[in-house]
Amino acid sequence: MSTGTTTSLERGDFIREIVAADLREGRHEGVVTRFPPEPNGYLHIGHAKSICLNFGIAREFGGRCHLRFDDTNPMKEEQEYIDSIQADVRWLGFDWGEHLYFASDYFEQLYEWAVELIRAGKAYVDDLSADEIRRHRGTLTEPGENSPWRDRPAEESLDLFARMRDGEFPDGARVLRAKIDMASPNINLRDPVLYRILHAEHPRTGDAWCIYPTYDFAHGQSDAIEHITHSICTLEFSNHRPLYDWLIENLPVPSRPRQYEFARLNLTHTVLSKRTLLRLVNEGYVRGWDDPRMPTLSALRRRGFPAEGVRDFAAMIGVAKADNVVEIGMFEHAVRGVLNRRAPRRFAVLDPLKVVIENYPEGQVEEVAVPNNPEDPAAGSRPVPFSRELWIERDDFMEEPVRKFFRLAPGREVRLRAAYFITCCEVVKDATGRITELRCTYDPETRGGDAPDGRRPKATLHWVSCAHAVSAEVRLYDYLFRSPYPGADGREIFADVNPDSEVVLQGCLVEPSLAELPVGETVQFERLGYFCPDPDSSPAALVFNRTLTLKDTWAKLRAQGRHDRA
RNA sequence: UGGCGAGUGGCCUAACUGGCAAGGCACCUGACUCUGGAUCAGGGGAUUGAAGGUUCGAGUCCUUCCUCGCCAGCCA
Numbered sequence: 001m002s003t004g005t006t007t008s009l010e011r012g013d014f015i016r017e018i019v020a021a022d023l024r025e026g027r028h029e030g031v032v033t034r035f036p037p038e039p040n041g042y043l044h045i046g047h048a049k050s051i052c053l054n055f056g057i058a059r060e061f062g063g064r065c066h067l068r069f070d071d072t073n074p075m076k077e078e079q080e081y082i083d084s085i086q087a088d089v090r091w092l093g094f095d096w097g098e099h100l101y102f103a104s105d106y107f108e109q110l111y112e113w114a115v116e117l118i119r120a121g122k123a124y125v126d127d128l129s130a131d132e133i134r135r136h137r138g139t140l141t142e143p144g145e146n147s148p149w150r151d152r153p154a155e156e157s158l159d160l161f162a163r164m165r166d167g168e169f170p171d172g173a174r175v176l177r178a179k180i181d182m183a184s185p186n187i188n189l190r191d192p193v194l195y196r197i198l199h200a201e202h203p204r205t206g207d208a209w210c211i212y213p214t215y216d217f218a219h220g221q222s223d224a225i226e227h228i229t230h231s232i233c234t235l236e237f238s239n240h241r242p243l244y245d246w247l248i249e250n251l252p253v254p255s256r257p258r259q260y261e262f263a264r265l266n267l268t269h270t271v272l273s274k275r276t277l278l279r280l281v282n283e284g285y286v287r288g289w290d291d292p293r294m295p296t297l298s299a300l301r302r303r304g305f306p307a308e309g310v311r312d313f314a315a316m317i318g319v320a321k322a323d324n325v326v327e328i329g330m331f332e333h334a335v336r337g338v339l340n341r342r343a344p345r346r347f348a349v350l351d352p353l354k355v356v357i358e359n360y361p362e363g364q365v366e367e368v369a370v371p372n373n374p375e376d377p378a379a380g381s382r383p384v385p386f387s388r389e390l391w392i393e394r395d396d397f398m399e400e401p402v403r404k405f406f407r408l409a410p411g412r413e414v415r416l417r418a419a420y421f422i423t424c425c426e427v428v429k430d431a432t433g434r435i436t437e438l439r440c441t442y443d444p445e446t447r448g449g450d451a452p453d454g455r456r457p458k459a460t461l462h463w464v465s466c467a468h469a470v471s472a473e474v475r476l477y478d479y480l481f482r483s484p485y486p487g488a489d490g491r492e493i494f495a496d497v498n499p500d501s502e503v504v505l506q507g508c509l510v511e512p513s514l515a516e517l518p519v520g521e522t523v524q525f526e527r528l529g530y531f532c533p534d535p536d537s538s539p540a541a542l543v544f545n546r547t548l549t550l551k552d553t554w555a556k557l558r559a560q561g562r563h564d565r566a
Numbered sequence: 567u568g569g570c571g572a573g574u575g576g577c578c579u580a581a582c583u584g585g586c587a588a589g590g591c592a593c594c595u596g597a598c599u600c601u602g603g604a605u606c607a608g609g610g611g612a613u614u615g616a617a618g619g620u621u622c623g624a625g626u627c628c629u630u631c632c633u634c635g636c637c638a639g640c641c642a
Contacts, residue, residue: 013579038642073641130640137638141568144638175640185569187638196640215642238570239637261571263635268577274642316590318579320572323635327577330591340604375604396601406602417600449600460601527603 013319015260019057019230028229031063035089035096036103036219036233038070039081039203042289042296043088045310045331046265046272052314053262054232055094066226067096071104072218074202082203084289088297092307099226103218104204106225110213111165113221113251114176114194118157122250123194124150125160126177133175136182137190143183144190150179164197167210171197176211180246188243192216220244224253231257234264235321265317266325269479270295271486276493285497286480292534293480293501303477304522304532306342309335328479336530343524344372344379346517347417347462348510350474350528352391354437354466357422360388365467368448370418384511386419389466391509396461397438399427406458408438415460421446462526469509475534476503 012020022028033054037043043051058065067089071077089096117123126149128136138144161176163169176195184190194217199210223231231244238261248256265272271280272295280286280294290298300310313334317326347370367383392408401409408414413423426439445452449460478501487493517523522532 036642040642070642076641133640134638139568139638142638143568172640177640187569190638193640198640212640214640219642235571236636237642241570263572316578318590320579322572322574322579324578327591330578333591336604371600374600404602415600456600458602460599462601524603527601 013262014321015053015230015232015262015319016057016060018260019061022229023061030229031057031061032066032227032229033058033063033232034066034068034101034223034226034228036068036070036222037085038073038076039078039085040073040076041081041274041278042084042294042298044272044274044277044295044297045267045270045300045313046295048092048297048310049265049314049317049319050232050234051089051092051094052311053319055089055096056314057230057232063229064099065094065096066099066101066228068101068222068226069103070215070219070222071102071202071204072212072215074198074200074212077203079203084298088301091297091301092310101222101226102204103213103222104202106218106222107205107209107213109225110218110221111211113253114213114217115158115161116252117178117194117250118154118161118176120250121154121179123157123176123178124152124154125157125164125174126150126191127174130172133193137187138182140187146182147177147191150191161195164195164211165209167199169197171199173197178243178246180243186239186242188216188240189246192243216240216243217247220247220257220259221251221253223257224248224251224255227255228257229255231259233259233261235261235323236264237261261321262319263321263323266323267295267331268325268328268484269481269486270328271481271493279494280480280497283494285494292475292477295480301520302534304339304520304530305335306338306522309338312337325485327484339522339524339530341375343522343530345370345374345526346511346514346523346531347384347464348472348474348508348514348525348528348531349391349393349462349464349469350505350508350525351394352464352507352509353394353397353435355390355392355422355440355463356437357388357390357440357442358425359441362388364388365465368419382513384418384513385465385468386416387465387467390416390463391466391469392416392438392461392463394435396459397424397435399435407461408459413443413457415446415449415457416463417460418449419447419463420444420449421451421457464509464511468512470512470515472508472510472514474505474508474531476505477501478503 019031023031035051035054055065069082114123126147128147136145136147160174164174175193177191177193180189180191182190193214195211195213197210198212201207202209241259244259277294281289286293289296290302292299292303313331316330316334365385365387368386369381370384371381373379397408398405399410408424410424410427413421415421420442422440422442424438424440427435428437428439430436479498480501481496482498483496486496517533519533522530524530
């Protein structure tokens with residue numbers, strides 16, 4: 001983490017404090033954590049917080065972190081997700097080594113433990129329907145009622161449970177329930193369901209099983225099997241902790257993991273609910289899980305966001321138990337911090353305006369050396385062709401400059417980056433009054449960008465030679481949701497999807513070297529933003545990360561009506 | 567209305583067993599620069615949800631209240 005910000009390690013969030021204390025006081029020989037996604041979708045930036053926490057703790061305290069798929073519901077899970085999740089965790093920079101596990105690996109063990117629970121009179125097969133079970137459960141304020149099957153003999157439950165496994169009953173016919181307390185103020189303790197019948201193809205176990213453990217029956221026991229010391233999850237599972245502990249206490253598990261909860265990440269202008277992301281994909285609001293507007297890790301990667309920036313962000317926001325909504329700007333700051341050090345600078349003109357240098361010889365071409373990264377001399381420089389006719393950014397010229405506009409204007413001299421000083425001597429317009437061309441002169445003495453007499457223009461512009469420019473399609477991405485808090489105030493969340501979240505700009509002109517820019521490499525177009533080639537577009541389009549646009553003074557001037565962009 | 571959890575500048579977080587409320591993001595100003603970006607240097611902004619109480623002293627302890635989140639899937 002090199003942004004110079006205080007990391008959560010230095011600060012020690014409350015979970016790290018707990019781990020440190022447990023280690024210090026000898027409660028564990030080493031720390032073992034786990035990241036336990038259900039393979040029912042792609043990983044997003046919210047998961048990154050959890051990944052960085054779990055793998056980060058393991059790394060910092062010399063322990064290990066497992067990657068375990070919580071694949072207990074075959075109705076929602078797919079191999080595609082199993083694959084993408086592994087790729088995304090690796091991309092983020094973490095390694096689980098040998099420790100790749102699946103809850104489904106433990107199905108046989110979990111089944112045996114369920115049988116033991118029945119034998120001990122602590123679980124029973126219930127014949128009630130889902131609807132009846134719900135009615136017996138009571139409400140938040142009223143206690144539930146015992147199922148009529150609650151006290152059936154263990155032998156009977158044992159027999160029924162075995163037949164459930166054998167596929168004798170249809171989905172929903174019976175369930176296995178823990179016998180705890182139907183009057184508990186914690187609804188999770190009112191005889192929770194441990195197993196249900198699901199005749200479904202499982203991505204790993206195929207049709208070997210037709211009964212599946214619920215999250216509650218699988219998770220803690222899986223933790224125990226793997227000797228997880230600190231089982232870290234999000235706040236909504238707090239209510240499950242008593243059940244987690246009850247199962248651990250009542251089963252002959254090989255270790256005693258403990259659960260800790262932290263607040264999940266929320267981001268402005270973003271939705272991090274897998275259910276909603278799945279709908280965005282399925283209903284065509286975006287083109288897929290890796291659509292550049294998605295908050296998924298695969299989308300961020302495709303947009304050219306560095307994993308280090310994501311990690312820095314995770315360290316920056318910390319870990320606590322209070323609900324939070326982090327401003328998306330904080331994420332952008334973290335990413336920009338990394339990109340700014342790493343991304344090579346390139347010339348590109350998004351909205352071209354022609355400049356003709358009248359005193360520059362026709363047909364002459366010279367190459368000027370432009371530094372790749374002014375902050376990193378080791379990045380070297382590249383040759384860029386310069387000629388009599390150039391494109392500059394239309395925004396970089398004002399016929400009647402407002403106060404504090406230092407760029408090109410009639411009669412004014414500016415520097416073309418790494419090339420020459422030019423002075424605008426004439427403005428050419430078409431019949432409608434639109435500026436079509438600028439006639440300028442250059443000072444041959446200023447080659448390379450410095451004047452022998454030491455004079456310094458107040459502005460420096462980027463440019464592209466007309467004869468050498470490569471035409472490109474540039475896609476601008478903005479926030480997927482218009483409002484900072486999509487779905488707030490009871491608004492239908494999909495009504496808030498920003499129709500301008502993707503804008504395709506044709507006819508952008510970029511310097512020749514960009515034609516060979518490798519996919520995945522992000523460059524900075526100074527004062528414009530960061531770009532990277534999009535593998536899914538042809539011809540190769542550049543993804544313009546609108547949300548990472550450098551601070552734009554002119555947006556302000558425009559807003560004030562002082563810089564009217566025709 | 568039951569249980570659990572949480573309230574610290576606009577946002578995210580700190581503050582060891584009570585001792586001048588700290589940092590980052592954002593914002594504003596200035597300096598500098600071959601981009602007005604970046605960088606650097608400053609700045610504004612908090613009666614720590616509220617009211618009582620204990621104490622020389624409370625964000626930290628006690629009491630009461632308020633607000634928000636989660637839980638009534640055979641989802642995770």
